[in-house]
Amino acid sequence: MAQATLTISSKNYSSWSLRGWLLCKLSGLNFTEAPVDPDDADYRQELLLLSPSVRVPRLTHGTVAVWDTLAIAEYLNETFPDAGLYPRDVARRAHCRAISGEMHSGFYNLRSALPMNLKARHKSFKMFSGARPDVDRVRTIWQECLDAYKGPFLMGDTPSVADAMFAPVCTRFRTYAVDMGPQLEVYIDHILAWAPMQEWTGGALAEPEEILELEVEF
Template identity: 75%
Template sequence: MPRATLTISSKNYSSWSLRGWLLCKMAGIAFDEAQVDPDSAANRQELLLLSPSVRVPRLERGTIAVWDTLAIAEYLHETFPEAGLYPRDVTQRALCRSISGEMHSGFYNLRSALPMNLKARHKAFKIFSGARPDIERVKEIWHQCLLTSPGPFLFGPTPSVADAMYAPVCTRFRTYSVDLDPVLQAYVEAVLAWDLMVEWTEGALAEPDEITELDVEF
């Protein structure tokens, strides 16, 4: 099969691009990155053709095209089951899918109040009240998983789909100095030290400082 292509947006701002990229790397798939410039009107039109929702990432592999992050996760899981993207245990696998789906479809106030920005650091950031329940729910989810997980990731020693889905939240919590207890802080630090996250972050820091965000994407 021809080498795959993953279309992504800004590495500094695009949380969905990060999730899709992590999943592809975790699956061990060989792919080329096609990064679109969100400042370009032409590329914005191209995104409309790539995906009706103007969203990235989009994975193309031969005649197969998959967009939407969870769809990419399921495709990769079906195609590369040996990669272990989901836990082996059926109960844990159900929980992994549930919390990944919850991140995929929810937490709108968290996304709006704490946009992903890997270059920024705010030591005293006032979080508006509407986002606080979302933050508390994330903490609850992480505690639920880490209570039975040997760590350092949500379902054990290796990352799962859930860790890819919550990795951008870890960056947000660092960027905006969200207060965490020692257990959750250790989880965030483990995710940020993950070799794939280090690689992505290096790419984000190398991007130009001024990029106009696609607010429908983040």
């Protein structure tokens, strides 16, 4: 079987690394983590050699190299079609792709106002008003999915690409005390208690305190 390596950045700060890592876990791929050290002055040059976008995550699987998160999702879905990254039902699968794509390309104000930081907890947080429409849109997406597919994950009883894409948002809402209402708080609790998330969080909490956030992780 081809060897697989996932290049990632800080587990505490890097939301895109988390998404790619969760996708690999969902697929069942046996992979090795290759952390990029933000304290290394040459880390951007190293990333540039790995990925033309200078971004993580970057998956290498045998002779294949993929560095965009949704491209990683599609590659893994093609390579492991029985892993269930996307729902089998065509309409539900289209819905999953649509909201995953929306997360991938949007929500800039939310990303800016509420950066991922798994070690932090705020009892209250004054959120930039420009981020509120993004939070409201996330609330709508989650509510529509849970109403339509009955949970506990967004697409039903098993995790999908959509949950991997929105998992960092769950951490942000918990870090900055964003109240999503009882039903959606249950969803957040479910994602944060999900075994892969627990594994990732353990790694984040074990990181040294002084780690700079990569600006490419927006």
